[in-house]
Amino acid sequence: MQNQQVFNRYSLAGLGATLIGNGIGRFAYIALMPALIQAGWFDESQASYLGAATLIGYIFGAPAIGLLTKRFSIGVLIKAAMLVSSFTYLGCAIENAPIAWYYMLRTLAGIAGAMLIILAPPIVVRMHTPAIRARISGIIFSGIGLGALLSGTLVPLLIYHSIVSAWLGMGVVALITTFLTWNAWSTQSEQQAAGVVNASFANLSNVQRITVILILIAYSLDAIGYLPHTMFWVDYVVRELEMPFFTGGLLWASFGFGAMIGPLLAGVMGDKFGVRRSLVVSFMCKSAGVALPVISQHPTALFVSALLVGIFTPGTVSLVSIYTLESVGYELHTKAWGMMTMAFALSQGIVGYLMAYLAPTLSSYNVLFSTSAGVLMISACLIAISPTPIREPFPEGDALQTKD
Template structure:
């Protein structure tokens, strides 16, 4: 009974932390982006820059996390990041604030989200048995999808009142979630007595080094693969295809539904069929989802694109985190997962800046879909060279 309670308590807290820092924080802005432009809060260029600022903040999060751990406990850093994420959304409700104010807050949202992404999953996974680690990771990372679903569902309703109401509503949801899990982070993570010896820290085998390098490259390409959907999907639907904002919100909610169930589905697949096979399937399905708008823009194609990219955006994160654990072991998981997050952050940050710069100059977003689908094909190639052989 105590193990079940621990599972429910920690899994829920991990889900909430990822939801606040990454789900709501990053995806609510995507849902808001077209209406911010239409209501003249920002120009198209400035709105793109703010979207990229969040991703640049994400680059700063992993090294900030490593540095701050020498001075503060993991629990303190998680709580601080949850609060900063919540208040960064509330602060964006100040319409009269200068552009630099929004730039700072979106960067803070990115930093705090990355800190949560680096610290929370290894902490939660470490508390559960080996045979359910992928499923537990799936529950935690489903917070990304729930955030997308919440933003797609509630943002259009809140915007019907005002843009300020949307920011305040999102911030209130994040703050409430923070309060609900505040006490959970007082738990202590006991050392794993089955962990590897200190000598394990100094060297990995040849197969492990090759595999972890390939996984890192695949994860970096994956960051480019989801950028058009994560930055411009709603804007593409509303302004390029001429849909209503409500329709754009619907497809974003579909993305969110897929993202909510995707990590759980991929976690189960990883535990049952193996992480490498599950990753190859996940990257392949995601590449198809990104490429679908190039082939057709009817309702079925757009629905499938939203669902597939939604499912396998956090779904691949679940599998990569657990595959990293399988390759390097428990003792090195946090270190290498931090490196994975950093590689992902740099790739998506650079990609986001480039896309944000050129997107307003393009006649269509189709060029971005081509680039991203190609990047995901490279992810598939990288995973084929991995192995857990010692």
């Protein structure tokens, strides 16, 4: 009997992987950034570049998978990436260390995060039937939102004690998550790892290639679209708008709440209305959310902005992963998704560093919000014109038979 339950040990293990790999790995630092500057740990330029260092790590994470999967099973790599990510936070708790120490740890966090985001979702989705795979993907990527929610609530509380305690707190959360999901990854077989290495794009049709290229470009632009909120949102609220740090934390928590429910909402939309149509709507809504602070700085507008961008940041990631699956099939999903993540990482790394360079010289973050909103509308148009992939039949034996 094929697995029809959406909440089971495997989907929750996938949630844990994205929680550590992107939720905590990216968003906790964003919440910490203003406090790190105000406490004198880093100056504004150093703090911005440290945020971009994680993005650069994502660039190295994708090609590292191609080498490592030749020697290790996917389950082993996922476990190792979880441990590395956890210990990078504990290492950052060392105060007054050389700046190179923090750059190294934040880059390692990016590498480990990329591995978790690329490897875990396709493996878990493959265990379930097509009828629920968008919802399964939604559960997996809701870990990103859960991490953002934790960073917007737990981090401000820990900062009131000390910045060291905030670093340690995130590291402990990551370690606990690793421990709770450890056994789920022990079931992954060497055959799954071999499929990642041996799959080839040679047999794709022209229609499939066009669709993949358009998804690739749209997803690369999506990386630019979400950067102002995920790099500078708390700093924008606290320092540009001169609101209390507590308010910045609450608005970031609203982003986190949206990000937690966003993939679940996207999953339901994808299964009910179709993945492509849902992805177009998601990009448009996300664009509106990014543009909203340019129109109004009222707290309600800021809350809606954070909520919309929060909902559709991991929501679009979830839908892009499933749309890629529909376009190339199961055997190529991991490799194609790795290529998508690589393009996303390159885009966010290059533009992230550019934004980090420009941010201290800008009189307002509104320039970045406007640019990103326009880029997201282009993503929506590219998905809208992409050829509809043929939904392939569910391969016999691909769904894992479990009692969950």
